[in-house]
Amino acid sequence: MSITLTDLAIRTLRKMQVLGQDQTPSPGDLQLAKEKVRAAHAMLRVKGLLRWTLSDIPDFAEEPYAMLAAMLAASDFQVAIRQEWALGLSIIEEGINMPATGTTPTEYF
Amino acid sequence: MDISVALDGGKERNLIFGAGDQATINLKVYAHDGDSTPIVVTELQWSTGGQALFPVGSQFTVPCVGRTPYRIVGKVAGVLTTLVYGVIEVPCACDVAWDCCCIFPKTITTAMATNVTVSDAGSYFNADNVEDVLQIIGQRLKAAGI
Numbered sequence: 516m517s518i519t520l521t522d523l524a525i526r527t528l529r530k531m532q533v534l535g536q537d538q539t540p541s542p543g544d545l546q547l548a549k550e551k552v553r554a555a556h557a558m559l560r561v562k563g564l565l566r567w568t569l570s571d572i573p574d575f576a577e578e579p580y581a582m583l584a585a586m587l588a589a590s591d592f593q594v595a596i597r598q599e600w601a602l603g604l605s606i607i608e609e610g611i612n613m614p615a616t617g618t619t620p621t622e623y624f
Numbered sequence: 625m626d627i628s629v630a631l632d633g634g635k636e637r638n639l640i641f642g643a644g645d646q647a648t649i650n651l652k653v654y655a656h657d658g659d660s661t662p663i664v665v666t667e668l669q670w671s672t673g674g675q676a677l678f679p680v681g682s683q684f685t686v687p688c689v690g691r692t693p694y695r696i697v698g699k700v701a702g703v704l705t706t707l708v709y710g711v712i713e714v715p716c717a718c719d720v721a722w723d724c725c726c727i728f729p730k731t732i733t734t735a736m737a738t739n740v741t742v743s744d745a746g747s748y749f750n751a752d753n754v755e756d757v758l759q760i761i762g763q764r765l766k767a768a769g770i
Contacts, residue, residue: 520658553658556657559634563634564634565633565634565636566638567634568629568654568657569633569657570658570659570660571626
């Protein structure tokens with residue numbers, strides 16, 4: 516079962532530290548974070564790095580999605596961008612070039 | 625193996641199989657990336673002629689094909705559309721002494737099949753692998769429609 520858009524949005528909010536571990540996001544914050552996750556997904560499509568749909572994001576890409584979405588959402592939440600978030604893109608680039616990276620980019624049977 | 629693609633999303637999927645394994649390819653096509661319900665696709669077929677070797681929707685034994693590009697097309701609302709493409713790789717194919725991928729080219733013509741002799745591949749056969757080799761040759765011929 517792949518991670519959901521809502522789960523990724525919550526993970527993004529926690530990464531930006533605008534949401535505590537046990538807190539529930541407001542509908543507005545959640546909606547904005549979802550938009551940023553979708554934007555990160557679209558960015559990967561533009562860069563030719565998509566090997567999956569929004570419904571089956573592989574596990575290795577989950578954290579990079581949150582990192583990229585956090586970068587895109589930082590200004591909206593008035594949070595400073597952390598340098599390590601930019602690593603999200605390179606992690607995905609490396610992931611899709613692995614010989615066997617799981618379900619969507621590459622599968623091993 | 626479930627392959628999900630969206631008509632408005634990335635369509636490249638590189639697949640790795642183990643030779644001889646039992647596998648099933650299930651292709652789900654969505655109109656829009658993130659949709660929860662797949663759309664109906666008719667006349668699903670491999671533009672690269674791999675349908676017989678890697679049938680979609682039914683279990684098959686992974687053949688020894690090495691590394692080969694593929695493309696699957698189908699009709700969406702009556703319009704022929706590329707649904708997914710990439711490279712299929714069977715990594716262990718060339719690790720064995722009787723490498724059938726190297727003996728027999730991926731595209732086999734009738735003339736080539738007719739002219740194949742034991743001497744062509746004699747050095748690769750032995751009592752332990754001859755059945756496997758013949759099975760793979762059969763798959764190749766079937767895929768070529770011979």
